[in-house]
Amino acid sequence: MAADQIVFWVFAPISIGSAIAMLFQRNAIHAALFLIVNFFTLAVFFLVLGAPFLFAVQIIVYAGAIMVLFLFVIMLLGVDRDESLVERLKGQRPTAILLGLGLLAEVVFAVRAGVGFAAKGPANFDTVVNRGGNAQALARVLFRDYFFPFEVTSVLLIVAAIAAMVLAQRRTRARTQAEREAEEAPDGGMTEREREAVP
């Protein structure tokens, strides 16, 4: 048994197991921690498949940045209560699981028909395709063939950052002239009626 087979059979059950555990976790923080485990196993798969650059990016961006953001929001909102199990739509859960199993069977059948369970990748991937290192080879493809999409993603990130700022800000109304004058008044800005009510 070759090394990559051992790695696959060790990490594939961990990957699927942690995903299922995420599904059944009623506490959002525990679900997030299981998702981090799943992201790490995916990073290992990337390494086995000859993508060490994506392995690093997966750990830094997903397991690092994105999941920290998730945990930060969970802590910020204080959503540590267990969620309710009331079904609004009758029979939604069994139907969803049944349809999910149908989808899985369909995709596995498509993989069997389209790729086949015996097809293996070319043995010379690391010497020919990843010539001079995976990051260098990836940069050659990215900056020659996909340079314009790469620039467009930078615009996307700026738009997303601005959108987050606009969405998450607290809306405070600008004070009108009358309100500001009322605050500066010596009696604390009482109206006529309030002043009469004071004994």
Add this chain to the structure above:
Amino acid sequence: MNTPIAYFLVVSAALFTIGTVGVLVRKNALVIFMSVELQLNAVNLALVAFSRMHGNLTGQVLAFFSMVVAAAEVVVGLAIIVAIYRRRASANVDDVNLLKW
């Protein structure tokens, strides 16, 4: 590399299915969002596996772009969840029914 590529694709399909069921079954908006992340990652795994199978790095570049889009999507989505939570004091998707007819 002795592992058939199809094994990775089957793992990817399983993760995608788990993510789909998570979106359909869970009620907490944050957990639904995590399930969407799981789906995106499953597709990334499929892209990298296909890249390996065809001996072509375009699949890895596409997975890289999908990570960037996922990061942008997380930022905006979490901001929306925070905004909804401020208004409704709940992260349950059943409580957000203002547009429901």
